[in-house]
Amino acid sequence: xxxxxxxxxxxxxxxxxxxxxxxxxxxxxxxxxxxxxxxxxxxxxxxxxxxxxxxxxxxxxxxxxxxxxxxxxxxxxxxxxxxxxxxxxxxxxxxxxxxxxxxxxxxxxxxxxxxxxxxxxxxxxxxxxxxxxxxxxxxxxxxxxxxxxxxxxxxxxxxxxxxxxxxxxxxxxxxxxxxxxxxxxxxxxxxxxxxxxxxxxxxxxxxxxxxxxxxxxxxxxxxxxxxxxxxxxxxxxxxxxxxxxxxxxxxxxxxxxxxxxxxxxxxxxxxxxxxxxxxxxxxxxxxxxxxxxxxxxxxxxxxxxxxxxxxxxxxxxxxxxxxxxxxxxxxxxxxxxxxxxxxxxxxxxxxxxxxxxxxxxxxxxxxxxxxxxxxxxxxxxxxxxxxxxxxxxxxxxxxxxxxxxxxxxxxxxxxxxxxxxxxxxxxxxxxxxxxxxxxxxxxxxxxxxxxxxxxxxxxxxxxxxxx
Amino acid sequence: xxxxxxxxxxxxxxxxxxxxxxxxxxxxxxxxxxxxxxxxxxxxxxxxxxxxxxxxxxxxxxxx
Numbered sequence: 074x075x076x077x078x079x080x081x082x083x084x085x086x087x088x089x090x091x092x093x094x095x096x097x098x099x100x101x102x103x104x105x106x107x108x109x110x111x112x113x114x115x116x117x118x119x120x121x122x123x124x125x126x127x128x129x130x131x132x133x134x135x136x137x138x139x140x141x142x143x144x145x146x147x148x149x150x151x152x153x154x155x156x157x158x159x160x161x162x163x164x165x166x167x168x169x170x171x172x173x174x175x176x177x178x179x180x181x182x183x184x185x186x187x188x189x190x191x192x193x194x195x196x197x198x199x200x201x202x203x204x205x206x207x208x209x210x211x212x213x214x215x216x217x218x219x220x221x222x223x224x225x226x227x228x229x230x231x232x233x234x235x236x237x238x239x240x241x242x243x244x245x246x247x248x249x250x251x252x253x254x255x256x257x258x259x260x261x262x263x264x265x266x267x268x269x270x271x272x273x274x275x276x277x278x279x280x281x282x283x284x285x286x287x288x289x290x291x292x293x294x295x296x297x298x299x300x301x302x303x304x305x306x307x308x309x310x311x312x313x314x315x316x317x318x319x320x321x322x323x324x325x326x327x328x329x330x331x332x333x334x335x336x337x338x339x340x341x342x343x344x345x346x347x348x349x350x351x352x353x354x355x356x357x358x359x360x361x362x363x364x365x366x367x368x369x370x371x372x373x374x375x376x377x378x379x380x381x382x383x384x385x386x387x388x389x390x391x392x393x394x395x396x397x398x399x400x401x402x403x404x405x406x407x408x409x410x411x412x413x414x415x416x417x418x419x420x421x422x423x424x425x426x427x428x429x430x431x432x433x434x435x436x437x438x439x440x441x442x443x444x445x446x447x448x449x450x451x452x453x454x455x456x457x458x459x460x461x462x463x464x465x466x467x468x469x470x471x472x473x474x475x476x477x478x479x480x481x482x483x484x485x486x487x488x489x490x491x492x493x494x495x496x497x498x499x500x501x502x503x504x505x506x507x508x509x510x511x512x513x514x515x516x517x518x519x520x521x522x523x524x525x526x527x528x529x530x531x532x533x534x535x536x537x538x539x540x
Numbered sequence: 541x542x543x544x545x546x547x548x549x550x551x552x553x554x555x556x557x558x559x560x561x562x563x564x565x566x567x568x569x570x571x572x573x574x575x576x577x578x579x580x581x582x583x584x585x586x587x588x589x590x591x592x593x594x595x596x597x598x599x600x601x602x603x604x
Contacts, residue, residue, distance in 0.1 A: 144561075144569050144571050144572040144575075145556070145571060147571065147572050147575040147576070148555070148556060148575050151575065151576075151579055152550060152575050152578050152579055152582075155578065155579040155581075155582035156543065156582055158582065158583070158586060159543060159582050159585055159586050162589050163589070166593070281567065282566060282567045282568060283566065284567070285567070286568060290561075294561065297561035297569035297571070297572075298560050298561045298569060298570070298571055299556045299558065299559075299571055306556075308551050308556070311551060312551055315547070315551075338593075339594070342589075342590045342593065342594075343590075345586050345590075346583070346586050346587060349583045349586060350583070353579060353583075
């Protein structure tokens, strides 16, 4: 397995070098660097969107979620992603129209201009910073732990994190968003191939799908329905997750920027359709891997299960490819998020192109260092931390959505109410505020309040334009 | 409207009946295959939307 890892690892690094050098141009404009010249076609679009979405949690977290909590995980994630892909279609149309009218540089800058208020820009940037940094850090931590478990003698855990941050910085500083998109394409293909084969192998181990689920039923039939053995998938939990994930193209800049940089509306639509098909294949594979684990590794830890199901139970070449696939998944998602933060930062800057580019590159470096530091101290709850990130940024939806749909400057009350919701949710993450109030989840309560105030604001001010 | 109705139905016992995994389809428990159908419901809405939008654009003779 180790020799296959090095073999595929070297090929992967060579492909990254080729991608960076193809994307590198002397004297390029800042828009070429940050927005890849806004000229991405449908196939690259599908792969880069999928790669930005599918991080370490798709390799480690999602199969483990199926294993521990059962088939309700399908409602928690794939179904929520289904409507999110629909949102690419619906929101993408409006976002691209607005972006063309306002000269998009990043969501924070666009909101500052639309609201005519610098605090709108600061709020969007702060939300992205507060909730993306821990999410990137947890992925890097997950990967380092995994690598340390597989190669205990090779390197200490922190050096794996250092390697990934160094590679990420090197090619994004050199090649910009175009290099990231190319590397995402490599990762997307790798992810799809590896997970499909492993998922297939997991079913074949039992003979067929029916027999796999028969075995799961014998282990614990609560895995076959909601709320699952630990009672996690309550209707409230599923609804709150659904809303948080549905709003990703609006609330998280790595997704909205991928919609804006598409070549045309037609290519954006093709991307929405294409990514929904790719995601389906990936999710089916993770469901089968999880169910396989539920039978064979019922009481194992997450790391033991993932090591065995993805590596030791697979042929050596596939195990080697899976390790590289995990590395690539972490690399591309982390990169997408750090770079999106850089874009948001850049959109708030003023000055000539050259000085803005230099300051943005310095900011990218600092963000990467913060992520590195965070990855050493953060907790290990991969999927749940991802969900916190989705929910946290979704509190900014009223600002961004109404900003994009508006015909005139929306009211400041949207900024105030979103800022309050963001910090209330943050306090609940640190358990300074209870997560449930009178039997209702805090995030659902916040969504209801945000929805009501947003409706009152747009009706009172007549903010929205008619399509 | 169809997307909203589908989204509401997903969180009813029609898709997530509590502690119930029958009827099965090709060996898959109920919530899983009903969830897969719901997923393809969204995919269908995307495809319908793309078709309808391209038709409107063609009639208007507009790009992007």
